[in-house]
Amino acid sequence: MHILETLAPVDAPQGSAVALGFFDGVHLGHRTVLGAAVDYAAEKGLTPAAFTFLLPPGSALKGGRIFSVEEKHRRIASLGIEQYQEAPFEAFCSLTPEDFVRKVLVECFSAKAVFCGDNFTFGAKAAGNVEMLHALCEPLGIRVCVVDMAKYKGENVSSTRIRAALEAGEIGEVNAMLGQPYAIDWPVTHGKGIGTSRLGAPTINQNYPKGALQPCCGVYITRICIDGKWYPAATGLGRRPTVDDEADAPITCETYVPDFSGNVYGTRPRLEFYEYLCPVRKFNSLQELHALICDAAEKSKAYFSKG
Amino acid sequence: MKNGILLVDKPQGWTSFDVLAKLRGVLGTRKLGHSGTLDPMATGVLAVFAGRATAAADRQLNHDKTYEATIRLGVRTDTGDITGTVLETAPVTVGQQELLEILPRFTGVQQQLPPMYSAVKVHGQPLYKAARAGKTVERTPREITVYSIEYLGGAGENEYRVRVACSKGTYIRVLAEDIGAALGVPATLSALRRTAAGVFSIEDAHTMNQLLEAAQNGGVPDEWMLGTDAVFAPLPELRVGEKVRTHLFNGCPTSRYPAQDGRYRVYDENGTFLGLAQVTGGVLRVEKLFCERE
Incomplete structure (x- = not known):
């Protein structure tokens, strides 16, 4: 997938089929929109493309973003999008709906068809909606395809709903709505070294950056990809009352990988979440904490190695 | 040629x-x-x-494979795919929601029973021979790994598309049937496309x-x-001179070779891929040549 970070013409010699949206989470609904663009492009010999935007620096997505930019790109690319434009918000936020269609869809994408969800808005102050998109595109010969909201348990799938499920620790529901397990890839940082020195269970620390949504605190069955290989793991997300009982102790995300030992500081391994095991609580001794970590790790190994 | x-x-x-x-x-x-x-x-x-x-x-x-598969719920056949003879049909009581909830469980190492319609040999005979004769042979499960499984969307009534990255020897037909079994409905494979092989x-x-x-x-x-060297890309490269090249073609070890122990992709001075070689204790030995001596 070719990623363009400015508002500029993309490489689409035969024209493109463009998916429009912010795609945070690349959930079932987004997958339908992106997949429809890819399928249509394949059928008509067009370039499958997506248009989205970068949030202005310093502003955060309401509710926090579900994925890192890189994880979002990885998932969108895996669906078959070839040209991906992620323009700075300021570059096009003042465009009227008419200008948006002309400058972005026609001039940058040579769009032959556009795909979006039925809640899509565009142009300055989100003045354009789906009806307007139809009205503006069709005279130009651009096909507009509005994709119905994806449903899960009878209700619409949305990024907001996924954030709520993440905050409630309902990782099974989250993964179902994402169509693929929830994953983080934050850089590995140095912790306090307690896992190594006093617990006998060294952990990989991948703390959430500002602006990213933190799932419900607790212990999870996870797996982590190091040097292309997946390892079963157990992840504790939250404060660490047993080793740090300050009220304002930082929230950490620590992963114990029983079958791996090595230096991964500074790398960005992917960590996928599969099941919520239990909340974080204070133990009387490090031995009890150690037992919990080992037990979670055993459960994880069993989860990824069946019968 | x-x-x-x-x-x-x-x-x-x-x-x-x-x-x-x-x-x-x-x-x-x-x-x-x-x-x-x-x-x-x-x-x-x-x-x-x-x-x-x-x-x-x-x-x-690398023998790993990636497939895009379409699973149809409500039908099971003798071959495990839609081209087979229908053995069982059942009303489909589950949908996308239930499928999405169980998919993550199929990630990881698991045991898979090779299908009767397969070239896997038991007692020296391929299973499909027995299957065509209408017989069923006892098979032992084999260990496979599903590296990832991703939902791609609905494909039609009771049909769903998934992408599976898996180890060598994984039968997607069997995976589809196993997914059906976990959902409590018969299932079969209605389409399969391999998008990566090694x-x-x-x-x-x-x-x-x-x-x-x-x-x-x-x-x-x-x-x-x-x-041919494309399949050996992860191995380190070694360039050898005319003399060592001759040694390699003659199957003769080269001692005191200044390279670390390991397996290498070997090229001659012109950059022509010769083949694979091993260095052990400073001795270079040919493993396999993929080049004509000329």
Whole structure:
């Protein structure tokens, strides 16, 4: 997938089929929109493309973003999008709906068809909606395809709903709505070294950056990809009352990988979440904490190695 | 005559062997092999090894595969895919929601029973022979790994598309049936497309039409044939001089060779890929040559 970070013409010699949206989470609904663009492009010999935007620096997505930019790109690319434009918000936020269609869809994408969800808005102050998109595109010969909201348990799938499920620790529901397990890839940082020195269970620390949504605190069955290989793991997300009982102790995300030992500081391994095991609580001794970590790790190994 | 690896996008309805049979004429060589049979129903990347490259097929470092599969719920057949004879149908009481909830559980190492309609041999006989005679043979489960499984969307009534990355020897037909079993409904595979096989990807594959057309217009272009060294890309490279080259061709070890222990891709001074060699304790030995001595 070719990623363009400015508002500029993309490489689409035969024209493109463009998916429009912010795609945070690349959930079932987004997958339908992106997949429809890819399928249509394949059928008509067009370039499958997506248009989205970068949030202005310093502003955060309401509710926090579900994925890192890189994880979002990885998932969108895996669906078959070839040209991906992620323009700075300021570059096009003042465009009227008419200008948006002309400058972005026609001039940058040579769009032959556009795909979006039925809640899509565009142009300055989100003045354009789906009806307007139809009205503006069709005279130009651009096909507009509005994709119905994806449903899960009878209700619409949305990024907001996924954030709520993440905050409630309902990782099974989250993964179902994402169509693929929830994953983080934050850089590995140095912790306090307690896992190594006093617990006998060294952990990989991948703390959430500002602006990213933190799932419900607790212990999870996870797996982590190091040097292309997946390892079963157990992840504790939250404060660490047993080793740090300050009220304002930082929230950490620590992963114990029983079958791996090595230096991964500074790398960005992917960590996928599969099941919520239990909340974080204070133990009387490090031995009890150690037992919990080992037990979670055993459960994880069993989860990824069946019968 | 061509040497090297040709990536073919296998058409539906062809056996993997049909592809080879056709390519014998196209490539002008009888020496052809492929890695990883695709069922007749399946499409997608089939790596065809031609000439000297045939010996590289079973020496590939990476045998992992990626498939896009369509699973149909409510039907089970004798072969495990839609081309078989229907054994069971049932009303479908589950949908996308239930499927989405159980999919993550299929990630990881698991035991898989090879299907009766497969080339797996039991007591020296391929299972499909017994299956065609209407018999069922006792099989032992084999260990496979599903590296990832991703939901791609609905495909029709009671049909769902998934992408599966898995280890060598994984039968997606069986995975589809196992997913059905976990949902409590019969299931079968209604479409299968292999998008990656080892280091090879569908983007670099050619359709049979393209190949047949090329054959009529002066032959398959040389740049379509990938070098044998492509499958050994993760190994370190070694360039050898004329003398060592002769040693390698004679099967003669070269002692006091200044390289770390390990397995190497060996090239001559002109950059021609010679083959694989091992260094142990400073002694360089040929493992396999993929180049004519000339």
